Amino acid sequence: MKIALENLTKIFPSRNKKSGEEVVAVNNFNFTIPDGKLIGLLGPSGCGKSTTLYMISGLQKPSSGKIFFGEDDVTELSTENRGIGLVFQNYALYPHLTVKQNILFPLQNLRGKDKMTKEAMLERAYEAAKLVQIDELMDRKPSELSGGQQQRVAIARALVKMPRVLLLDEPLSNLDARLRLQTREEIRRIQKETGITTVFVTHDQEEAMSISDMIVVMKLGVVQQIGEPQKVYDDPANLFVAKFLGTPPINVFSGKVEGGKLFIGADCVLDVPGVMNQEVIVGIRPEGFILDENGPMQCKPTNVEVMGRDVSIVSTSDASLNPLVRSIINADNNNVNIASGIVRYTLKPHKVFLFNKETEERIVIGEVK
Numbered sequence: 001m002k003i004a005l006e007n008l009t010k011i012f013p014s015r016n017k018k019s020g021e022e023v024v025a026v027n028n029f030n031f032t033i034p035d036g037k038l039i040g041l042l043g044p045s046g047c048g049k050s051t052t053l054y055m056i057s058g059l060q061k062p063s064s065g066k067i068f069f070g071e072d073d074v075t076e077l078s079t080e081n082r083g084i085g086l087v088f089q090n091y092a093l094y095p096h097l098t099v100k101q102n103i104l105f106p107l108q109n110l111r112g113k114d115k116m117t118k119e120a121m122l123e124r125a126y127e128a129a130k131l132v133q134i135d136e137l138m139d140r141k142p143s144e145l146s147g148g149q150q151q152r153v154a155i156a157r158a159l160v161k162m163p164r165v166l167l168l169d170e171p172l173s174n175l176d177a178r179l180r181l182q183t184r185e186e187i188r189r190i191q192k193e194t195g196i197t198t199v200f201v202t203h204d205q206e207e208a209m210s211i212s213d214m215i216v217v218m219k220l221g222v223v224q225q226i227g228e229p230q231k232v233y234d235d236p237a238n239l240f241v242a243k244f245l246g247t248p249p250i251n252v253f254s255g256k257v258e259g260g261k262l263f264i265g266a267d268c269v270l271d272v273p274g275v276m277n278q279e280v281i282v283g284i285r286p287e288g289f290i291l292d293e294n295g296p297m298q299c300k301p302t303n304v305e306v307m308g309r310d311v312s313i314v315s316t317s318d319a320s321l322n323p324l325v326r327s328i329i330n331a332d333n334n335n336v337n338i339a340s341g342i343v344r345y346t347l348k349p350h351k352v353f354l355f356n357k358e359t360e361e362r363i364v365i366g367e368v369k
Contacts, residue, residue, distance in 0.1 A: 288351025
């Protein structure tokens with residue numbers, strides 16, 4: 001099911017009656033979600049991602065704009081008539097019902113032509129349970145399940161109605177790290193097997209990038225960038241996107257361009273053809289450093305963190321806008337000498353990004369900006 005959002009806006013009235021200033025939660029959102037894809041809505045708290053999801057679900061009405069499921073305008077349609085499955089952060093399971101009863105509940109509320117026989121409902125419930133691999137837990141109560149198992153019950157309950165669209169609101173945030181990894185892989189598997197168009201809301205960029213076909217990065221209700229996860233990571237539109245994606249986060253420096261050369265502090269670190277002379281903000285991904293005793297960029301190392309296949313060199317720089325600079329080096333090539341007090345690097349050009357100092361928009365190297 002293709003979902004089209006046209007000029008979607010949500011404005012909440014001010015909580016402060018004296019100021020009367022309205023809160024724009026989502027501002028002029030335009031995007032078409034392709035049929036059968038998993039889309040991640042990504043951003044910090046308060047960016048409008050959950051509000052967008054609730055408007056798609058029908059739980060909140062847009063202040064303006066339109067929502068289409070396929071060719072159908074569902075903007076004014078009630079939640080129960082949109083054909084959606086919705087999974088909340090807190091699972092929202094009925095504690096007094098068994099797993100089987102929780103999954104059956106949406107089917108038992110069907111009326112009219114959609115009403116099903118008990119046999120058909122039971123068959124559908126077991127199909128959904130088997131899909132999320134909890135068919136052996138059907139007689140247990142939620143209190144007898146782990147957090148990951150409870151989340152699977154919530155997903156099965158959403159899938160049992162065979163929805164046109166599956167909506168997930170931060171479904172993994174209550175799980176520990178290992179369960180989050182396992183469950184996000186399960187969500188991706190289930191989505192691929194069912195082919196249901198899925199919208200997944202999260203503030204965890206690693207989560208969104210690992211399972212999404214496309215991500216939508218939001219800030220203060222405004223879409224910052226839309227694209228395939230790797231494409232957005234490799235080609236950020238602005239400083240916010242560059243800083244939000246990546247673990248460890250991108251290193252940020254103050255710099256300047258003079259005569260087609262990029263300077264960080266006194267170091268001339270890179271050729272940047274086509275960029276006019278100006279002060280800039282420089283972003284360097286942690287994996288963008290090559291350890292080189294004759295390299296043009298120098299930092300002051302403070303620590304080396306061994307991470308197995310990689311080594312993280314932690315250092316400082318007077319030009320850094322972050323307290324620390326982190327560079328990820330292959331463990332096989334680790335010959336850094338902290339005692340020397342200086343570590344030198346050559347930079348990978350495709351891992352270096354320039355941003356306008358005032359607007360924080362990307363300056364593309366090779367194009368006149």
